[in-house]
Amino acid sequence: MDNAPALEISDLAVYRGVLRVVDDVSFTVPSGTYVGLLGLNGAGKSSLMAALSGTLPVRSGTIRLNGEDITRARPWERSAAGLALVPAGRQLFGELTVADNLLVGGHLSNKAERHVNVDAVCDLFPMLREKLNQKARELSGGQQQMVAIGRALMANPKVLLLDEPSEGLAPVVVDQMFEAISKLRDTRSLAVLLAEQNASAGSLCDSMLVMTTGRITLMDSAQQKDVNAVAQAMFSS
Ligand SMILES: Nc1ncnc2c1ncn2[C@@H]1O[C@H](COP(=O)(O)OP(=O)(O)OP(=O)(O)O)[C@@H](O)[C@H]1O
Ligand SMILES: [Mg+2]
Structure with a gap:
């Protein structure tokens, strides 16, 4: 589908054991845009990334890639369909x-x-x-x-999932990393979901989400990128 968002997540629920680590999450990443997913340790960012890339099963809800339902697709099928993950810790x-x-x-x-x-x-x-x-x-x-x-x-890929690229980097290196991602943004048309604990990643993004204990608690679709509101949402639980 031409007008479908690059990535569309609807009412997604994911468990680790008995723990509901992704709790009714819905949002879209339109083609060519960067969406920031901000959340503290344990918020569920990597679990969401794992569900999107197909390494953690989805309990309920749907994932669509360019309009195509990939909720139950195998990881390599998602990769062939244009989804790529940059995992936490680089691997x-x-x-x-x-x-x-x-x-x-x-x-x-x-x-x-x-x-x-x-x-x-x-x-x-x-x-x-x-x-x-x-x-x-x-x-x-x-x-x-x-x-x-x-x-x-x-x-x-058409859709890139970036899981905490700033993790473990010294502040000056984080700045260089965000500059590199900014260059990526300027040179390629990609839909990117950028998970971060570092709120300054917001400067790279068209819109921002805040995730707190599995739920999306702030959706900054107005593109105001209100840093105070983001910080407040991140630290409230
Ligand atoms: N391999 C695992 N087995 C069991 N529980 C896990 C596992 N990995 C994470 N969890 C739990 O799932 C929840 C979500 O963790 P997750 O790693 O998705 O969060 P995160 O936002 O990526 O955190 P971080 O910023 O530390 O990477 C937490 O309660 C965490 O303890
Ligand atoms: Mg993580």
């Missing part, structure tokens, strides 16, 4: 080179396409070009995050 293969980590993300493409895509990732994050033959574990946290984002981009 790189530390013993593999940066190039090999990127190529893992491009395994569905042919060799020529993979080559073009590695080049495009290096254009986006120029410092990766001279690190291609280095082991991923030798890179700094910020550089590793760029590899993790680059690996997801290798699949040419």
